[in-house]
Amino acid sequence: MPAEFHPRTKVTTESIFSRMSRLALQHGAINLGQGFPSNPPPGFLLEAARRALGRVDQYTPPPGLPALREALAEDLGVTPEQVIVTAGATEALSSLADSLYGEGDEVVMLEPYFDAYLPQTLMVGAKPVLVPMRLQPTDSGSPGGGWELDLEALEAAITPRSKVLLLNSPYNPTGSVFSREELEAIVALARRHDLWVISDEVYDELYFGAPPTPLRTLAPERVFTVGSAGKRLEATGWRIGWIVTPPGLAPEVAGMRQWSSFCSAAPLQAAVAEALPLARAEGFYAELRESYGRRKDLLAQGLRGMGLEVFEPQGTYFLTVRMPEIGAEVLVQEARVAIIPGSAFYASSPPPQGLYRFAFCKTADDIEQALERLERFLRVRG
Ligand code: GLN
16 A cells, blocks of 8 residues: 555645636636736836846845845835745745644634635644625625625634634735725734734735725734735736735744745846836836726626626726626636636635626736627527
């Protein structure tokens, strides 16, 4: 009998995003599933990377290239000592899992949840505790596009084993952006129960209304922020993410992080270090918001035109729609449009019927063509 895999491998099946991208390729479908831009990153980032190759090619210190830690500190209003550069936000989250919780601990998070949160919690032996968002009809006037944070349910889910509150705002997949009042209430709750907070803010520059409040500004002593150059600079495959720790708490997290990938790709760190101040000075994020805003409206109008219920996002590049319950696999094969089934973001409560997440970080052409294909498919199907 050969040796067996550790039971933890059971939690690492193919992610819904990889699966839908694979099926999209297989069926020649337009991919509005996995959230990655279809355009190349901005020229100023690519040029900085070209200059860095052959110049910054060896290991950087595990917490990150000093120039990038400084650029991030400047951009985020923290000190360089609080910043740890990681191989994407996914590694930022797993380093925090390694550092903050384990066997016997509970991690309280919201449902629908971003897919990585569950396996990352289970892999360190902790228990995910999911608190459903309330889903109201879109005409209820709810600012979260239909989803509402249930603070009472959140507090009720906390037990003496709870160690961490894991939040995501702007929120993938709902597109909600928590208001300052909601964040203040969350912080009060974290303080009352002495919880760490992991605030996944990878879409921090992608909002369509008022700018989101960084949670660390409300509770600097207990909030770990996760960020992503991939999202900000449209280079999701570069795998440059970061953690901002509370003051004085970086060395332990950096210590854990060095044993996963040791350091992130050095020339790409150098490029991001150069690009961050440029992006800010040249209004790149404002342009990004405008351009995504246009594509969001294009998609939302098209879907509404088909009589579908659209949950208008306040941030991120995702939009949820309620459609007849067809199945994402049928859609990718027959309509040749890849989208993510809402049920993929639910594990504890029954998923609301007929929800699908569309990514609109794709070209206007792709969006228009996907709308046509979907319209035709739904019409023929009746
Ligand atoms: N964040 C992206 C999404 O939600 C993709 C994540 C991934 O594939 N790791 O679509």
